[in-house]
Amino acid sequence: MLDRPIAGELHGSLVAALGTGIVSGRYQPGHVLNLEGISAEHGVSRSVAREAVRVLESMGMVESRRRVGITVQDPEKWNVFDPVLIRWRLQAGDRTAQLVSLSELRLGFEPAAAALAARRASPHQCRVLATAVSDMVMHGRNGDLAAYLAADKLFHQTMLEASGNEMFRALNGAVAEVLAGRTHHGLMPEKPNIDAIALHDEVARAIRMGEADQAERAMRAIIDESVSAIVEVGPSGAGTAAQA
Numbered sequence: 001m002l003d004r005p006i007a008g009e010l011h012g013s014l015v016a017a018l019g020t021g022i023v024s025g026r027y028q029p030g031h032v033l034n035l036e037g038i039s040a041e042h043g044v045s046r047s048v049a050r051e052a053v054r055v056l057e058s059m060g061m062v063e064s065r066r067r068v069g070i071t072v073q074d075p076e077k078w079n080v081f082d083p084v085l086i087r088w089r090l091q092a093g094d095r096t097a098q099l100v101s102l103s104e105l106r107l108g109f110e111p112a113a114a115a116l117a118a119r120r121a122s123p124h125q126c127r128v129l130a131t132a133v134s135d136m137v138m139h140g141r142n143g144d145l146a147a148y149l150a151a152d153k154l155f156h157q158t159m160l161e162a163s164g165n166e167m168f169r170a171l172n173g174a175v176a177e178v179l180a181g182r183t184h185h186g187l188m189p190e191k192p193n194i195d196a197i198a199l200h201d202e203v204a205r206a207i208r209m210g211e212a213d214q215a216e217r218a219m220r221a222i223i224d225e226s227v228s229a230i231v232e233v234g235p236s237g238a239g240t241a242a243q244a
Helices: 007-024 035-042 046-058 083-092 095-120 123-142 145-162 166-170 172-184 194-209 212-236
Strands: 062-065 069-072
Touching: 007 035, 007 046, 007 083, 035 046, 046 062, 083 095, 083 172, 095 145, 095 166, 095 172, 095 194, 095 212, 123 145, 123 194, 145 166, 145 172, 145 194, 166 172, 194 212
Parallel strands: none
Antiparallel strands: 062 069
16 A cells, blocks of 8 residues: 555655654644644645545554544554554654563464474475575675575474464465564664574574474574564664674
């Protein structure tokens, strides 16, 4: 929806402007907006403003009521699993708190997904995992963080898919935003931590060998290391963290 050309770009820009405004606290919970004000402030038509508000309503960030207006909602009502909202919170909110929260969420499902993958992964998925780790080694050595991120995303996406659980698979977007957020916001060193890469290799090997307990333990170690690194680096973004 946000990638449509021309009118879609205008619509997407407005959604992002309003969304980051809410996340950053510019628009506090209880603040009331209206279409006329949005249109005037951002130089868009009422129809574009209305469509943008509908997107934010679907994310639980605002509630639109006749004769009341468009009311900003408390964070407790937000769809916090939405990858776009996660991206906004990493851009404009408390980045460290968001990353820690998401990493704690990952502890709740990625180790279990790794264990299931050890029982269910296809030979093709095992090959993809091994290739992703090899790419992480190569790109990490070269300091190519963009290529490293792509390989890391592929690793976690494939592992979640290999679990055979559609609920775990549906959380891939949240995991991808965590990985991307750490790279894009200066929470990565110039060259990724070799211990983190070794743990990814351990997960891939355990899945290939059908060792569910080992796959679960290694995945848990990956995320534990990630949480520790995030807390150590803090909001300054000084790059000493290891990618997970």
